[in-house]
Amino acid sequence: MSRPSTDAGQGELRRRLGVSDAVVIGLGSMIGAGIFAALAPAAHAAGSGLLVSLALAAVVAYCNATSSARLAARYPASGGTYVYGRERLGDFWGYLAGWGFVVGKTASCAAMALTVGSYAWPGQAHAVAVAAVVALTAVNCVGVQKSALLTRVIVAVVLAVLAAVVVACLTSTASSPARLGIGDDVTFGGVLQAAGLLFFAFAGYARIATLGEEVRDPERTIPRGISIALGITLALYAVVAICVLSVLGPQGLAHAAAPLSDAARTAGADWLAPVVRVGAAVAALGSLLALILGVSRTTLAMARDRHLPHGLAAVHPKFKVPHRAELLVGTVVAVAAATADVRGAIGFSSFCVLAYYAIANASAWTLTPQEGRPARIIPALGLSGCLILAFTLPVTSVIWGAAVLVLGAAAYGARRIVAAGSF
Template structure:
């Protein structure tokens, strides 16, 4: 067994398979329906203008292909690690490493985006200060071993769905609705629509959480392929309703310039009393996502450090709290720095680049499956791989340059380590 698959000290060799389809769908919804929709609508509208909904549809198609490829791979390799495992097993050690590296850097940027979402909705004038404070506080929470429970995840999903439903109903029934805002105008360029799709992909990326729980799902070869499309479909419906309602009352220009788009939608609909509720809902969603992301990135860092893909000292586990404390402190410090110096659009773009690279490797891995291994229809990994690459390289140029540079640095570090070995 590879070190990446070894359990932590005191953890049984095999996790208990106790999750069925409803449980897996709930976990997927908890990972997707969160702060992403509160954060990604504005930068996507700025890029696509009136073509926002086309961008959402493209993002959903690519997400579906990625989800299908991931589901088939997870059914074949029902172990924790996701594409870090699939790439290694199907394409070779380098591609598994690169997937893990892309995940770590992409999700670290996601942490910064979530922290900035908290700041944008809670205290717009001091968004960066609030973001850094949130990162420090939640890093401490993770450090002492307090993790988000399954019950808390369900509560957060319920709160977020209630807030989104309130925004949708209030917007669609208000006098501010203007159906002309849905017309596709000359501002909807092809590049802008693809940029929006890449940015909106940020809000869909949580479905991989189902696949990474392969060791805890009953009959994973049947459960995972069923649960992922269901969770993705529900999420798409919710996001489409939110995007349509925000466009109808704000229009693409106002939506694109909004710092807190759903708050602005509530104001435009004449529901000022709903504004504090939206702010609380966004903060709850973002804090829940941030807590889970810091936890997930630090654990992936731990696994890669155990494999010596990252400095081995990061694999240290605190003797009292039983957490990878060095990895958590490093992740927290990097995220705090990013939250203090970047803007939400930059963080979302960089995160999307890393996550799209991660799923490109997942689709390439799925392409290598034989029919007897549950290979999806050939068009699925082809569209998924092509879509990931196209969306990644049509993101805003600073995100592309920075993301590509970080991947090159990771590849160079891998090559240097191999030469030393």
């Protein structure tokens, strides 16, 4: 029997979002992260095997999305896999999923904020990053509908910029189909590591599931929103990756500080490079907006169950948003953005989020056919894929990610001991 996620004293969120809102929030989360932040480090790991890595990441993302969609329709509450793991596997696994999500996505927020800074004002990247976090936290605090509206504008701008880059690359004399072939620089481990890094770019569809209490008709809206957003993003990533590879080649992409700007210049469209920089900053803003939105909702769900301070479960009486959770998340992200490194944040975030989705797939495995269980192969592939990609990430990312998860598990155990009066 499912436990209610809300606490009578804390207030409830308002169901305002439809399918188009859910799709836009998912797109805003994924497009900014993938195209402008993950392509270059993935190319550095995979070389000319980048497209194979993209395909592997897409398969794992599809399995995760399908499992998450079925679970979200069954449990349409804020918190995502925190709720699913708790209901299907037990309190500990739900807590560990929530902990991994909050910590991992806080690192993602910092990475996206720094991406905004590095494109908008490279000499003051950290200062711009902090300012972006403060501004978007304020937007989220005055209502989720305003967040969805701003995300629509951001997604429209980014899609226009990416379309211009694709056209420039396709019409360039510098484009060479031969650069898309797999060369001697490819290793199996490198392809897997790149897939893990690219997974960072696909994880945005989780924002839709974590907004479970704020969508209308969740059993229909959440699965459709996730499927449509992921499908559009997969197609976009494939087209952009092929075009950029055909112009820069694997090595040029691997060493590019701003891959899409460099591709535009190489393609002979110098005028497009500053437009791409603006588009990159806007895309990262969209990703950051949706990330802060999702982390705050998981914080809300964990606070309701007292895995985090219960005061964070408060819902604003006027705006109907978890304002205390929003403010705390914004503060932590601002501090991280002032001190973090982008590439390190991507690897660390990928490890924690892959652990989160491993628990989602394990939870989906326990669904019955009457509960809408997907074909068994889907959660099985998703679970094994998440674990494989997580442990083929850069060693430092694995060490730090595993250490943070162990720390979270220890905190859970200590809390249970205190609650049981076992001293």
